[in-house]
Amino acid sequence: RQVKSIMVLHFLSNKRVESSSEVRDEEIAFVVNKIKKSGNQVVDLSDMFVTLTNDVVCRLTFGRKYSEGESGRKFKNMLREFFEILGGLNLEDFIPQLAWVDRLRGLHDKVERVAREVDEFLDGVVEDRLKKRSAAGGGGGGEDFVDILLKIQKDDNIGVTIDRLAIKALLLVTLFPLS
Numbered sequence: 001r002q003v004k005s006i007m008v009l010h011f012l013s014n015k016r017v018e019s020s021s022e023v024r025d026e027e028i029a030f031v032v033n034k035i036k037k038s039g040n041q042v043v044d045l046s047d048m049f050v051t052l053t054n055d056v057v058c059r060l061t062f063g064r065k066y067s068e069g070e071s072g073r074k075f076k077n078m079l080r081e082f083f084e085i086l087g088g089l090n091l092e093d094f095i096p097q098l099a100w101v102d103r104l105r106g107l108h109d110k111v112e113r114v115a116r117e118v119d120e121f122l123d124g125v126v127e128d129r130l131k132k133r134s135a136a137g138g139g140g141g142g143e144d145f146v147d148i149l150l151k152i153q154k155d156d157n158i159g160v161t162i163d164r165l166a167i168k169a170l171l172l173v174t175l176f177p178l179s
Contacts, residue, residue, distance in 0.1 A: 003166050007173060010148045023059050027052055061174045062125050063144035081114045122168040145174060
């Protein structure tokens with residue numbers, strides 16, 4: 001419960017939501033400008049709104065966007081596959097005796113692969129931030145959620161040990177709010 005309270009206090013509090021308005025405004029202005037520049041061309045608003053949401057969440061959580069370039073394609077593919085798995089039919093959940101059908105369809109292999117990709121992605125985010133913080137002599141004011149979590153881990157003043165696994169779990173919840 002204490003780790004979950006970190007999420008509420010440092011990511012979902014009124015103060016934090018209000019302070020993130022600049023990021024939201026910038027991303028909305030970017031999308032509006034993109035729509036204006038499209039002229040008479042057809043625009044996929046669904047994709048734009050998904051990208052907008054992801055960009056805002058990623059900037060607030062990781063301090064950067066993951067919607068452009070090769071890393072953006074990998075990130076979007078990872079998200080798409082994750083949600084396909086969540087929304088897909090898993091026979092084993094309904095009839096445990098039919099678990100072999102899911103294995104035959106390759107569902108278990110896909111789940112393991114996507115879980116590994118998400119874990120590697122989050123590990124990379126944390127590792128990159130640790131490298132940047134050590135290169136910068138400890139980091140600055142903790143602008144995004146990764147910085148806040150690493151600061152909490154370093155200070156260890158909340159009464160609960162927050163390790164890398166807990167950090168990755170909280171980051172996962174920001175990307176995939178399942179509850």
